[in-house]
Amino acid sequence: MTVYLDYAATAPLRKEVFECYAEHLQNLGNPSSVHSTGQKIRRALEEARESVARSVDCNRSEVIFTAGGTESDNLAIKGLYWQRNSEEIVRPLIVSSGTEHHASIDPMEWLQNHDGAEIVWLPVDYQGIIDFDFFEKFLEENHQRVALVNLMWANNETGVVTDMAKVVAIAKKFDIPVHSDAIAAFGHIPVSFSNSGLSTMSISAHKVGGPVGAGALIVSRSTKLVSIIHGGGQERGMRSGTMNAPVAKAFALAAELAVAELETETKRLSALRDRLVQGVLALSPLAHHTARDSKRMPHNAHFTFEGCSGDSLLFLLDQQGVCVSVGSACQAGVNGPSHVLVAMGRTEREALGCIRMTLGKESTDADIDAVLAALPKALDGAARAGLTS
Template sequence: MAYLDHAATTPVRPEVAARYAEELTRGGNPSSLHTVGRDARRRLEEAREELAAALGAEPAEVVLTSGGTEADNLAVKGAVYAHPSPRPRLLVSAVEHHAVLDAAGWLGERGLADVAVLPVTGDGALDLGAARAALDDGEPPALVSAMWANNETGVVQPVAELVALAGDVPVHSDAVQAVAHLPVDFAASGLAAMSVTGHKLGGPVGTGALVARRELALAPVHHGGGQERGVRSGTLDVAGARALALAVRLAVADREAESARLAALRDRLVAGALAAVEGLRLTGAGAPRLPHVAHLTVEGADADSLLFGLDMAGVNASAGSACSAGVQEASFVLTAMGYPPELARSALRFSLGRTTTEDDVDAVLAALPDVVARSRAANAAR
């Protein structure tokens, strides 16, 4: 199989798996005061330092979580819960991951926050003019959240410009897709908080962190033993922390060379697909994009049949649409970008990673014309 769904999950790096497995054989709760517990705490804090150094942060700013979803929820809900206003304002971009959008929507539905969704341009980048207007429209928000790069289209968001516009208002960014592929320096970014996860860059599923400045007021989303600055209770996962730290360090060290390699493969895939099949459109063509993501819409086709056809041809990819209870829905990201529903239901995302080769791109280009033709024929017959 040609696996081209690395933006969903990429394989664990062998050296990370080895460190993870080694730590799983050790005992000790890092909150215990005995010798074994203290040794576990030492290994955990060394991992925290390793992770912080790779991300341009201070160790005290790293709050370990179970992944990007928990980190996003802690940032969004935690900032709102900690705000002195009974209904603070909350600004989120229209193309955020569901972990941000649904958390914000949940707060808004319960009257816990006044949520404003910031629009994006036709290329999928945050509309900075609209963001400026929203920031000036009332009391300063408790938080603004805009992802570093979109997980579906690969479009890089103007985070630095947003931080400058926001001034003293704290800005959170979901950097899950960005860390392995773009220069990410938390201290230099001016962000108040940033979410990362392990399984997008060679670490295990279930590992992640919220990097948050100490001055950012956060309230816990769940309660317990008061670990992680009192905002993220639960027995600390030493094995996960060590695996995450190594995965991030290795991804950051390889980033420049690997991103150049993947961008070349991506560009070849896009150019070949556009030349071979009429009616394909590259999403976000006018905006900066992640080097490993190629997002295309296919006029006259639907994502389900495209994915099935590619899978039968030995190519694993993903769609730009979501299926719920067997009913295909238009991609909310493409809808926010102004795409008509039929086109928003026709997207393909090819996302490349460390194991991707020229042969994988060849497999896509060989299979795509026939797969698209069959999908269009089936769509027209409905």
């Protein structure tokens, strides 16, 4: 039996979503075609847009469908940066944090390496919270040179939730657009785009039980972006390419279900998570619960284990049928300390010993029993191997 505790990497495709996807895949037509067959597909696509808009609380015209979270972050960061530098004024600065996902870090670094951008890395404390005083003071002194602020809503590794209202309130004083990667947050904690004051926000389908390769960038009506993909001018000219109605329908259903179940799932998963955290801490004095004083996602439990390598632990748990992760799955196969933990002030040695366990729709008490039963053997093996493996 496999115990899957890696929902933050990807959540299982929900049965109802699979059925919806399969049904719509069989429908002929291009949503941009003028004939009635095309227009039928167009209606399905627009229904999906309406539904995603309801799920994130925005206007339907603000939903730009993309092929996933990475594309959404790239479109927002590059698109805002180029838009803000398309006028006379030069604004090279992008204000962000070292705890961002690589889908955000890499486009910022690309702009730095190829297009004159300068990234301002905000200090982050031991609990994963950005230094708001530094942030505000920095904007006070440098706002004329800032193109955008880019801060994620919730961290995908540690589960730490950012106070986005505070971020936006500070940036708004200086009329600076804010992008937020809400991929780890959406479907797990309440996310309202219209109340957030954000300019752009990324979401991804496969984190909420939808298909991989589907996502959206929510772009406020007052925000202009330079597109990164050019072609037929679909999606308000921001994302060319034939629009994928079946995938949009499946994404919309997954999002709707996740939001409808959010309250009950939050209660259920936080209780399971608390049992897991207490169980792990009771098992080993080497275990430390990450960012335990911060506001965190209800389904995330993140630990560091002194003197153990996260990779060894992952492997030894996997041998016993338990799937966990050492950090972001997008960096799977890349050995090295978690950049998120290093940004939070952990030593490289500490950051090498982390494990993330994330729960979801199908997680049960039996999964918690199974991981707690498997951990002693894994911890023993990992402690003996030390940090050499």
